[in-house]
Amino acid sequence: xxxxxxxxxxxxxxxxxxxxxxTPHKVDTNSLYLTEQLxxxxxxxxxxxxxxxxxxxxxxxxxxxxxxxxxxxLTGGLGPTDDDRTRETVAEVLGLPLAEDTAIVADxxxxxxxxxxxxxxxxxxxxxxxxxxGVLGNRRGTAxxxxxxxxxxxxxxxxxxxRELRPMFERxxxxxxxxxxxxxxxxRRVLRIAGxxxxxxxxxxxxxxxxxxxxxxxxxxxVLSSLxxxxxxxxxxxxxxxxxxxxxxxxxxxLAAVLGRDLFSSNGSAxxxxxxxxxxxxGLQVAVAESCTGGLVTSRLTDVPGSSAYxxxxxxxxxxxxxIAALAVDAGLLEAHGAVSEEVAAAMAQGARSRAGADVGxxxxxxxxxxxxxxxxxxxTVWVALEGPGSARRARRLQLxxxxxxxxxxxxxxxxxxxxRTLLRLQADPG
Amino acid sequence: xxxxxxxxxxxxxxxxxxxxxxTPHKVDTNSLYLTEQLxxxxxxxxxxxxxxxxxxxxxxxxxxxxxxxxxxxLTGGLGPTDDDRTRETVAEVLGLPLAEDTAIVADxxxxxxxxxxxxxxxxxxxxxxxxxxGVLGNRRGTAxxxxxxxxxxxxxxxxxxxRELRPMFERxxxxxxxxxxxxxxxxRRVLRIAGxxxxxxxxxxxxxxxxxxxxxxxxxxxVLSSLxxxxxxxxxxxxxxxxxxxxxxxxxxxLAAVLGRDLFSSNGSAxxxxxxxxxxxxGLQVAVAESCTGGLVTSRLTDVPGSSAYxxxxxxxxxxxxxIAALAVDAGLLEAHGAVSEEVAAAMAQGARSRAGADVGxxxxxxxxxxxxxxxxxxxTVWVALEGPGSARRARRLQLxxxxxxxxxxxxxxxxxxxxRTLLRLQADPG
Numbered sequence: 001x002x003x004x005x006x007x008x009x010x011x012x013x014x015x016x017x018x019x020x021x022x023t024p025h026k027v028d029t030n031s032l033y034l035t036e037q038l039x040x041x042x043x044x045x046x047x048x049x050x051x052x053x054x055x056x057x058x059x060x061x062x063x064x065x066x067x068x069x070x071x072x073x074l075t076g077g078l079g080p081t082d083d084d085r086t087r088e089t090v091a092e093v094l095g096l097p098l099a100e101d102t103a104i105v106a107d108x109x110x111x112x113x114x115x116x117x118x119x120x121x122x123x124x125x126x127x128x129x130x131x132x133x134g135v136l137g138n139r140r141g142t143a144x145x146x147x148x149x150x151x152x153x154x155x156x157x158x159x160x161x162x163r164e165l166r167p168m169f170e171r172x173x174x175x176x177x178x179x180x181x182x183x184x185x186x187x188r189r190v191l192r193i194a195g196x197x198x199x200x201x202x203x204x205x206x207x208x209x210x211x212x213x214x215x216x217x218x219x220x221x222x223v224l225s226s227l228x229x230x231x232x233x234x235x236x237x238x239x240x241x242x243x244x245x246x247x248x249x250x251x252x253x254x255l256a257a258v259l260g261r262d263l264f265s266s267n268g269s270a271x272x273x274x275x276x277x278x279x280x281x282x283g284l285q286v287a288v289a290e291s292c293t294g295g296l297v298t299s300r301l302t303d304v305p306g307s308s309a310y311x312x313x314x315x316x317x318x319x320x321x322x323x324i325a326a327l328a329v330d331a332g333l334l335e336a337h338g339a340v341s342e343e344v345a346a347a348m349a350q351g352a353r354s355r356a357g358a359d360v361g362x363x364x365x366x367x368x369x370x371x372x373x374x375x376x377x378x379x380x381t382v383w384v385a386l387e388g389p390g391s392a393r394r395a396r397r398l399q400l401x402x403x404x405x406x407x408x409x410x411x412x413x414x415x416x417x418x419x420x421r422t423l424l425r426l427q428a429d430p431g
Numbered sequence: 432x433x434x435x436x437x438x439x440x441x442x443x444x445x446x447x448x449x450x451x452x453x454t455p456h457k458v459d460t461n462s463l464y465l466t467e468q469l470x471x472x473x474x475x476x477x478x479x480x481x482x483x484x485x486x487x488x489x490x491x492x493x494x495x496x497x498x499x500x501x502x503x504x505l506t507g508g509l510g511p512t513d514d515d516r517t518r519e520t521v522a523e524v525l526g527l528p529l530a531e532d533t534a535i536v537a538d539x540x541x542x543x544x545x546x547x548x549x550x551x552x553x554x555x556x557x558x559x560x561x562x563x564x565g566v567l568g569n570r571r572g573t574a575x576x577x578x579x580x581x582x583x584x585x586x587x588x589x590x591x592x593x594r595e596l597r598p599m600f601e602r603x604x605x606x607x608x609x610x611x612x613x614x615x616x617x618x619r620r621v622l623r624i625a626g627x628x629x630x631x632x633x634x635x636x637x638x639x640x641x642x643x644x645x646x647x648x649x650x651x652x653x654v655l656s657s658l659x660x661x662x663x664x665x666x667x668x669x670x671x672x673x674x675x676x677x678x679x680x681x682x683x684x685x686l687a688a689v690l691g692r693d694l695f696s697s698n699g700s701a702x703x704x705x706x707x708x709x710x711x712x713x714g715l716q717v718a719v720a721e722s723c724t725g726g727l728v729t730s731r732l733t734d735v736p737g738s739s740a741y742x743x744x745x746x747x748x749x750x751x752x753x754x755i756a757a758l759a760v761d762a763g764l765l766e767a768h769g770a771v772s773e774e775v776a777a778a779m780a781q782g783a784r785s786r787a788g789a790d791v792g793x794x795x796x797x798x799x800x801x802x803x804x805x806x807x808x809x810x811x812t813v814w815v816a817l818e819g820p821g822s823a824r825r826a827r828r829l830q831l832x833x834x835x836x837x838x839x840x841x842x843x844x845x846x847x848x849x850x851x852r853t854l855l856r857l858q859a860d861p862g
Contacts (some may be wrong), residue, residue, distance in 0.1 A: 011663040019653050020664060022476050023619070024467035027458055036455035045453050046488060046588045050479040053653065057477055064495045081633045081654050082641075108526030120630035140833070158725055163833075188455075222456060233456065288747075294733025295726030302725025303836050305801050313757060316719075316729045322787065326757075356753065370736050405734055 007152045008180040009071035011046045012038050015061050017077035017086050018160055019052040030075045030158075030165055037169060039186040041178045043071060053077055066093075068152030071177070076160030079141035080122040086157055087128060087146070093239040094150050096130035104135065108142045136172040140164045145172065187244035190268035191232040192419045193259060198225040201221060204258045205232060212251060219251055227406060228413030229264075229271070261424055264417070270299040270417045278423035280308040284389055286419065288314040289348035290325050291339065292366040292382060297412045313356035317348070327351030340365050340377050342395045343399035345385035353387050360388040360422070364415050366398070368407045382411045386418050389426070396420055438583045439611040441504035442477045443469050444654070446492050448508035448517050449591055450483040461506045461589075461596055468600060470617040472609045474502060474670060484508055489520040496523075499583030502608070507591030509574035511553040517588055518559060518577070525581050527561035535566065539573045539782060567603040571595045576603065618675035619697035622663040624690060625848045629656040635689045643682060650682050658837060659844030660695075660702070692855055695848070702847045703731040708852035710741040715820055717850065718787035719745045720758050720779035722770065723797040723813060727843045744787035748779070758782030771796050771808050773826045776782060776816035784818050791819040791853070795846050799830070799838045815841045817849050825849055 002152060014035070016028035028050055035045045047065065051057040058077070065072045077086030091098050104127035105119075112119040126143050129135060136145030136156075141164040158165045178185075193201055202223055209232075212219035222233040234251055238244035252266045263272050266269040279286060288298045288311075298314030301307055315326050320339060323329040329347040337343045345363040353361025366382025371377035380402070385395040396418065398409045445466070445681045447459040459481055478496065482488040496503045508517030522529050535558035536550075543550040557574050561564060567576030572595040577588040579697070587604060589596045624632055638818025640663075641780075648668045655662040665682055667821035669675035683697045695705050710717060719729045721740075730743030732738055746757050751770060754760040760778040768774045774778055776794040797813025804810035811833070816826040827849060831841045 010634075019651070020655055022466065022479065023664075024463050024470065027460065027463060029458065032455050032458060035453065039455065046483060046485075047492070048453065048481040050476060054477075058484045061478070064491075079656070080630055082637065083653055108435060115629070115832065120628075121632065163837075192618075224456065292732070293727035294738070294742070295721075295747070297746050298726035299724070299730045299839075302747070302749070302799075303839070306751045307725070307834055308803075311725070311747070311749055313753040314726050314745075315747070315757075316726065316733070316742070318733070318739045318742055318744070326744060326746075326786070355757070368733075372739075404736055408730075408734070415510030 001386065006149055006180060007069065008182070009043060009154055009177070010069040012043045012071040012073065013047045013049065013065040014045055015049045015051060015058070015065065015072065015074045016160075017053060017058055019054075019072055019083070021050045021076075022052050028075075030160070030162055033166060034073060034075075036188065037174060038071075041174065041181045041185055043177065047406070053083045053085055055085045055089045055092075058085060058363055059093050060241070062090060062093050062155070066150070066153050066155075070153045071156070072153060073156045073158060075158045075165060077155060078126065078145075078159050080126050080142065084125070086134070087125075087130075090146075090148075090155060090157060091128075094130065094133065094148060094155065095267075096128055098128040100124065101129045101135065104129070104144055107144075108361045111142055119392040136168050138164055138168055140167060147173070147176070152343065165335040171380070184295075185241070185244070186235055186237050187248060188235040189232060189266065191234070191252065191255060191259075191263060192265040192268065192271075193232070193262045194228065194264050194271060194413065194420075196230060196262050198223060198230050201230045201232070201259070201262075205255060208254050208258055209251075217373055219247065228410045261421060264420060271413060271420065273304050275416050275420050275423070276301065276304045276307055276310060277397065278420060280316060282307075282389075282423060282426055284359040284423070285310050285312040285356075286360045286362065287312045287352040287358035289349070289352035289361065289363045290314065290316050291318055291323070291364060292368040293364045293408050293412050293415070294318070294368075295410050297362060297364060297415050300412055300416065301327075312358040313352070315352055323348060327355065338377070340381055340383060342383055342385065342397065346387065346393070346395055347382035349385045349387040360386065360392075360419065362386055362415050362419060364411055366407070366411055368404045368411075370404060379409050380382050382407070382414070384415045384418055386422055389422075392422055392425075394422060437580060437611060438500065438832065439613070440474060440585055440608070441500040443474045443502040443504065444478045444480065444496040444497065446480045446482060446489070446503065448482055448484060448487055448489055448505055450485075450514075452481045452507075453483050459506075460844060461591070461593055464597060465504060465506075465600070465673075468605060469608070471503070472605065473612045473616050474608065475617060484514045484516055486520045487514045489516060490524050493524050493586070497581070497584050497586075501584045502587070503584060504587045504589060506589045509557065509576075509588060509590050510552070511557050511573065515556075518556070518561075521577075521579075521586060521588060522559075522561040524588065525579060527579070529565065531555065531559055531561040532560045532566065533780070535560070535575055538575075541795060542573055557789040567599050568628060569595055569599055571598060578604070578607070585776055599847060613670075616675070617666055617668055618672065618679060619664065619666045620679045620697065622665070622683065622686060622690075622694060623696040623699065623702075623704060624663070624693045625659065625660040625695050625844060625851075627661060627693050629654060629661050632661045632690070632693075636696050639689055640665075640682075641686050650678065659841045680686070692852060697853060699772065699824060702844060704735050704852065706847050706851050706854070707732065707735045707741060709851060711737075713820075713854060713857055715790040715854070716741050716743040717786075717791045717793060718743045718783040718789035719785035719793045719795075721745065721747050721795050721848075722749055722754070722779070723799040724795045724839050724843050724846070725749070725799075727839050728793060728795060728846050731843055731847065744783070746783055746786075759787065769808070771798055771812055771814060773814055773816065773828065776814035777824070777826055778819065780816045780818040791817065791823075791850065793817055793846050793850060795842055797838070799835045799842075801835060811838050811857075812844070812855045813838070815842065815846045815849055817853055820853075823846055823853050823856075
């Protein structure tokens with residue numbers, strides 16, 4: 001197969017295989033990722049399809065999509081078990097005999113061995129390769145992908161789990177497609193904003209981005225609201241990545257000017273990553289005392305590789321006793337103001353900071369629900385406080401909507417954002 | 432059209448029409464709602480499809496789905512503008528001439544008039560009805576839906592906006608379908624398993640569930656592997672909920688017999704919910720000391736409403752100093768065995784238990800990566816230990832695959848599962 005002589009695809013069909021994707025509670029999201037990637041090589045998706053783990057259905061879907069110039073990507077159904085049918089069905093529809101690939105067997109065996117396990121015989125099915133197919137290595141799982149050129153069409157099989165599918169696509173599929181299409185790609189950028197409502201973001205951003213709609217080439221902008229943050233998605237077409245980067249950099253600068261410090265990321269980074277960078281840059285360590293968030297703030301901070309350098313310690317103290325014993329919160333404060341109060345949040349932050357010997361302490365206390373609310377302090381009432389570095393002190397009362405897990409996440413977002421804004425001030429004024 | 436004489440559909444295809452549903456940021460969710468509704472009248476969705484606002488594509492999708500016994504629901508593309516093509520395309524594929532329905536025109540005109548507006552001429556398109564079609568009233572928009580019986584198939588057109596689609600389905604479609612199918616619903620159950628690989632679950636479960644495939648009615652089983660757990664999804668048809676429950680109860684019992692205590696939930700509950708129920712039932716409180724999981728174990732436990740009753744306290748102690756200061760871990764142990772060791776995990780569990788005055792202590796220490804691994808203790812090495820209730824003591828070494836967040840989650844799963852198994856033993860042997 002020489003890529004130069006091989007036909008260029010002109011459109012794409014994505015077939016997601018998996019009976020669980022035909023239930024009322026599960027949606028195929030791989031196709032969103034794949035659509036984004038395919039757009040970058042100039043391929044539009046003309047149809048998306050979901051089918052169960054059923055050979056007849058998979059076969060029908062593939063046959064109906066097969067035509068010269070079509071790229072057909074099937075995701076899922078490559079596992080070792082009896083209900084995984086994609087590999088065998090595609091081979092049958094394309095009339096390709098299957099043979100066991102001994103290198104793949106060795107690979108899978110090694111993956112099991114690394115975990116001290118014997119490869120079950122079932123997994124040999126994953127080493128079956130249709131004659132003439134290209135094998136796409138899977139660094140994160142046992143199911144290899146497959147690439148088949150067939151009568152002017154391209155059929156690609158990818159594993160269902162996103163963490164296996166994505167690196168496989170990026171390592172083995174993207175470059176091959178780009179070589180064949182040679183087309184100007186679509187490039188995107190994601191800006192993230194904390195501490196403002198969607199409508200407030202829209203009102204300052206719209207005058208800026210609406211002007212780009214008539215530029216040549218235009219930059220398209222979408223405003224998306226997700227939990228605890230607002231996102232602005234910019235996209236534009238360009239013949240070369242450098243051209244796209246230059247235009248998107250300029251557009252980002254324009255938006256940054258009107259969004260100010262509410263804009264926390266212009267490369268799609270999560271808030272905990274941004275906060276971690278700032279802590280590291282200033283050589284500061286943080287300690288966290290959590291009540292209603294139950295460890296979520298600390299867990300998010302430690303999701304970031306290398307966070308052991310700046311996360312000094314964390315406490316989860318639900319009960320008054322724990323707040324007193326572990327964090328030296330004054331029993332009188334709890335008595336006078338209640339556990340959900342500015343005073344107690346500040347005392348928790350202070351306790352965490354001093355007990356851990358950290359530069360900054362964060363304290364979060366509130367009512368995550370569904371129980372525990374009162375007239376004065378309904379479910380969703382949360383106090384977030386910060387102590388340090390130096391003499392910095394901040395506190396904020398929030399009234400958060402939604403269910404328990406949503407309250408927890410939004411409260412953790414507010415605590416991390418308070419820390420971020422405090423660290424940004426240090427930067428502006430190092431004195 | 433008399434419903435009794437009309438053919439009963441046996442399966443369903445959902446076709447979502449709309450070019451915006453083929454972009455990287457938008458997913459069709461109407462199909463989830465429709466799937467749930469259709470299952471209630473005994474119809475399984477065998478295929479879901481997304482197509483752009485393109486007559487050729489819509490036509491292909493419909494032709495490929497048309498066959499006797501099929502219910503085909505098309506959503507979207509019923510608007511008044513030029514890019515709305517569903518109505519005309521369906522009429523053409525089915526060979527039905529369109530005629531303007533004066534009652535619909537009057538209806539749309541009245542909707543505009545109620546808002547003090549004149550009906551634009553464009554909207555007359557929405558009043559075009561294929562010969563013989565049933566009109567489905569839209570209380571929340573201008574686009575009526577359509578119902579067509581065609582060669583043993585049923586073709587239904589619904590508007591795209593969920594707030595128009597849902598009431599229309601409930602008022603005009605559900606009852607007609609129920610009448611034809613005689614409402615033999617589909618019922619599901621989700622079983623969750625911890626501590627076994629997918630292939631190991633398959634090898635004991637397959638002999639059990641494969642026998643159900645030929646039962647009358649059959650029970651369909653899907654095996655799904657997700658992070659830290661394996662799921663078995665069972666589904667069956669039954670005329671009444673009680674019949675389904677009885678069959679699924681029996682099936683669950685059969686699987687429970689071969690899966691033993693690895694089966695932690697047969698109603699889809701998360702592990703932290705199951706653990707919470709057990710703690711509450713035994714009147715026990717837990718305290719958690721976390722290093723590599725960074726608060727995730729405690730955060731998961733506190734995701735459950737009411738968990739303040741049994742989560743006594745949590746510590747996140749990354750550094751040796753924090754382990755010594757906050758949890759009274761012996762410096763000599765850290766020196767002799769290293770922070771990632773059975774001895775330190777056990778000392779952390781013990782420290783958390785005694786400092787918090789809890790019944791049970793959990794300790795987790797390991798290397799989440801990407802840095803910090805050694806030859807003896809590579810990234811993914813994790814020790815989990817438990818102390819209490821009473822004299823119970825357990826510890827386990829894990830070697831977990833994947834990146835930082837995956838290692839964290841799997842380690843938290845192992846810790847919660849260790850607690851679960853310990854609590855189950857209490858139940859078996861209360862002495």
